[in-house]
Amino acid sequence: LTKLPPQFLPLMTKEQTVEVEEEAQPASEYQSPVHEPRKRPMVHPSAQAPLPKDYAFTFFDPNDPACLEILLDPRTTIPELFAIIRQWVPQVQHKIDLIGNEILKRGCHVNDRDGLTDMTLLHYSCKAGAHGVGDPAAALRLSSQLISLGADVSLRSRWTNMNALHYAAYFDVPELIRVLLKASKPRVLNSTCSDFNHGTALHIAASNLCLGSVQCLLEHGANPTVRNDKGQGPADVVPDPMDMTLDKAEAAMVAKELKQLLLDAVPLSCNLPRATLLNYDNIPGNLMLTSIGLKLGDRVVLDDMKTGTLRFCGTTEFASGQWVGVELDEPEGKNDGSVGGVRYFICPPKLGIFAPVSKIAKAVEQAPSSVTSTPKTPRMDFSRVTGKNKKDKKELKEKKSMSVASLDPDGVKVELGDQVLVAGVKQGIIRFYGKTDFAPGYWFGVELEQPTGKHDGSVFGVRYFNCLPKYGVFAPPSRVQRIGGPKDGQSGDCTLVKKVHQVSMNQPKRNFSAVRSPKDITSESSISRLLFCCWFPWMLRAEMQS
Template identity: 60%
Template structure:
């Protein structure tokens, strides 16, 4: 079981869609892609090894590598077996491989692999693989923890991120529910590193990752080591909010539902209790200081903090922030929207740039900000009153259709002397055309004082 590779996220100018500093770690200045047969000592700069297939004995009956089998062990110990081929063995998600992480890992180091070198396919280091290898039911946690201590003693970087998954060793240990590896990785960590975020999990922490994956042991371990249960991801969710809902699980998953319920209770009880009620409305805050670059740019646009602005001519709100951010380079605008159409409360990845209500905050490149277009006020059109016109009724004639009624008896109708003369038949009374026109003539003539006679 491998963490799926992440493909290009598309060209979205919002923080959620754009590749950020955290999404893709910048390639180290000394990172080199190596071929199969180049040897380096562990103190040299980290390299990315080429991709290869796992070596298998020609007459092996198994589809996976088993170091306990004599033929496989012979391949493992063969000096001609390359580092990329050994990395390919580590990618096999079977107990025979994962329980032998120390044996296979040491063979990789013996061939000159640097302790922070990466597998060309997964972009994972040996420490990353080690944190996976302790997964319950697949590997052995104590064996993996022992090899992790060895790697850290050799200079393995626990903060190194995979460029595909953006995960640190801590995140892998949380994802695969290995508390022993969490303790080893955080043993010499700096304050706050337990809450390091991962963009592929909505900028959540290791506690978010463990909670969403129902890793109860990892959650308990992280809380004991000081993980913040109130930390909110970019969707404004704390770890308790990302636990799958037990009510949505089928009856045959009763055990999993029980774990989910227990996790929710544990994480909610760990939340700090406010001593005073939260204010219903946010207090007005002084605007943040602007950098010279941001001030000049806003001045050229004729916009100031607190002005009404539109994002790409669509969403409208108030400009609350303008400047550089930790999630991406360049100048970004933070806008408090009028409607709950945003993505945050003014914070991204744990950094609060401004404060607003939940889902009313959004960030966009400054180039997409403009003044909202004012709708033109409706003007009343005054139509001059015209005096009533006198109608010459002597020209009015009936338009009653009497076609196809030659055999019917005719009756003469006179509407006023010498004003209207027509012939009609009783049959034509039922025709809508006749009724409408006939009575309209009667109505108009009667209003003008004409004599009506039959």
């Protein structure tokens, strides 16, 4: 009798019950299963799940009388009960509320962690809500009980870096998401997870085709424009239906509906009234700079005190509204161009600083920049060619001036072969600059260091540069940041000539200062015709004689 909990004792009179307790108390080594919870949480050591002797199965089944006896036995420790919860079988997960209550009865703090997985009871409860293996109703009962006891929704597992909201989104339990968001702080809604490329719960749900979780998160105000470390929004991580096989037609339909739902949730500035755009979050950074007469690379003054170079303009994850990033001349900043693990531009430590757009003004410089001045393009004069060496020097000078002029129309100060950072994330080397057939405006063609691109330098059958497949990407000048010069021994003169020629063919016509008069051009044409008229009859006569 002493081994059974009170609810399993047979009916006795009051005197018999007292007598049994007096006899059993000296021989018992275990306290009552109901203890006062500790004031501070702890991490319980790892243990193995207990099983009955001569048990036919390898997993714990609370529906079996022998397993139920072990579960309710006060000698079963908290680490052993955590080991039972870790078993991912329906028999255990459907009884998550029963097992969780047994853990709490033994004095477990509501935020205690399992030593093997570093997960709390709330984490296990959200995981047990998975449809099929788990039971959403049982998980909801335990989660509500834990939250009422003060469970911290923002706690993360140190192994997966996931909090309770991430687990509920991953296993598609909208019922739990509503309860968690009601009890959590606002910052939990858009919190990121490093195991999912620093994506939010919306990214996690979208990548797993959890339509119910995505709808629930959007209803509670989740931001559909947040991008992960790969520059992907929640709509970008939805699996492509075209890549799915025929036996996954239902999943393909869900993916199509999910992607459209996320795309429709992204606010469009052109369709919203101006009254809802007080912070101008939806206006692109380049348009904001153009409206105030600035561009990336300009010299600016911050608060009429600090001077530096404008490196970034746009929305951020650390605050709402439009922000500018400035690389200061002196180490008076606060960062290196990154805030909260998100990189917006690159600079040395203590030289980067962020400020609202209204805090900067264009700096007045006395000496004009030599790079942005219009270069002189020398032309070949047939009557003054003196030697091959002089010709080669002149061509090299021409290529250099053309490359500087063509790659610096907006003050970006980037040349062919320079190392750059695309969208603040991807590193690569400039291989092309100019107009393209696939989109208007000027574009940089970048050969990435990692195969995270989209092509091999050609788009729609038109080749702009050469690189390995998945290493090529195009980006507008506003998304390209120079981080270094050409690598040593990277490209020879032939490659440079080829690239410069390709770039110069796509450039608009410029008004050069050294333009020859029509008289000079007519003179050259006359000389060419005279030489041709003298040379062609002589060659024709020699050919006929032979």
